[in-house]
Amino acid sequence: MNDLLFELPLPELFDFDVCLEYLKRSPLECLYRTDQEGVTRYFKLDNHPVLIRLTVPGGSRMRVTLLHGAIPASDALEWLARYIAEWFDLDRDLAPFYRLAEADPLLGPLAAQHRGLRIVGIPDLFEALCWAILGQQVNLAFAYRLKRQLTAAYGEALEWEGHTYYAFPGPEVFAEVPQEELCALQLTRSKARTVLDVAALTASGALSREELLNLSPEAAEQRLLQIRGVGPWTSQYVRMRCLDDPSAFPAGDVGLQNAVKFLAGMDRKPTPAELLALAERWGGWEAYATFYLWRALY
DNA sequence: CCCCAGGTTAACG
DNA sequence: CGTTAACATGGG
Numbered sequence: 408m409n410d411l412l413f414e415l416p417l418p419e420l421f422d423f424d425v426c427l428e429y430l431k432r433s434p435l436e437c438l439y440r441t442d443q444e445g446v447t448r449y450f451k452l453d454n455h456p457v458l459i460r461l462t463v464p465g466g467s468r469m470r471v472t473l474l475h476g477a478i479p480a481s482d483a484l485e486w487l488a489r490y491i492a493e494w495f496d497l498d499r500d501l502a503p504f505y506r507l508a509e510a511d512p513l514l515g516p517l518a519a520q521h522r523g524l525r526i527v528g529i530p531d532l533f534e535a536l537c538w539a540i541l542g543q544q545v546n547l548a549f550a551y552r553l554k555r556q557l558t559a560a561y562g563e564a565l566e567w568e569g570h571t572y573y574a575f576p577g578p579e580v581f582a583e584v585p586q587e588e589l590c591a592l593q594l595t596r597s598k599a600r601t602v603l604d605v606a607a608l609t610a611s612g613a614l615s616r617e618e619l620l621n622l623s624p625e626a627a628e629q630r631l632l633q634i635r636g637v638g639p640w641t642s643q644y645v646r647m648r649c650l651d652d653p654s655a656f657p658a659g660d661v662g663l664q665n666a667v668k669f670l671a672g673m674d675r676k677p678t679p680a681e682l683l684a685l686a687e688r689w690g691g692w693e694a695y696a697t698f699y700l701w702r703a704l705y
Numbered sequence: 706c707c708c709c710a711g712g713t714t715a716a717c718g
Numbered sequence: 719c720g721t722t723a724a725c726a727t728g729g730g
Binding site for chain 1: 714
């Protein structure tokens, strides 16, 4: 089966191959599979499992095909189209960022090297929060391992042509899960408790992406900070990767600190205060600056 | 054994 | 308020 579902027009300053390079950054990623031409991902649409493939043949339009499962209804297709647009931040005009980056000593070379890179988002709030929580204070390889453990234990799997695809578990799955069960997957007590708290909040509707999107960036920040186990880094990270807020800036991020240290030739890591001072010249595009700076680490 | 890794909290002055 | 210690886990 290889049904064309729809195609999406692509904006200026978008390069699928460059975004694909980002998606390929870890062989430990469990929520999608990449290859030379595209990315394949399992989705649950209207409760129906489907395997979706994204490619950009010819470079002008994104082609969305169905590899496995029933052809989705039209509202499910609309949901999928919106999800993909958010995944690759397709609706944003990047021209202002590029004008800024080309005149910037740190970003200039990165913008040239990764021209067309968009912030690859995590449109699902629960998944984004979990990914941030799992990534707190551990190296990325271990964070990926934790995500895989959580996904394999609670997510749904689909076997297709010799590969296993997973959907990240929904928050409702964790309703009766005790903390110790997550600790057995190598989450710390703190991570386990925060994941469960976030699952309960999200499943009940007390916390939702829609609600956060209706708030100002500052108010969304405060709302996220109310959750115990969610600090400034997690909050900024979620604003950046899930709430599509280009002004989010995780100033305490060790990866960001290392990238700036390396690119600026410093003999030590910059402090968060120094990063905030540096970021003033990126006004409004701090999240994009961060995302491009992260690319210097791989 | 020590330090680091895409931090957060609670307890001090 | 700003600073510091404690937390918890795997890798180098």
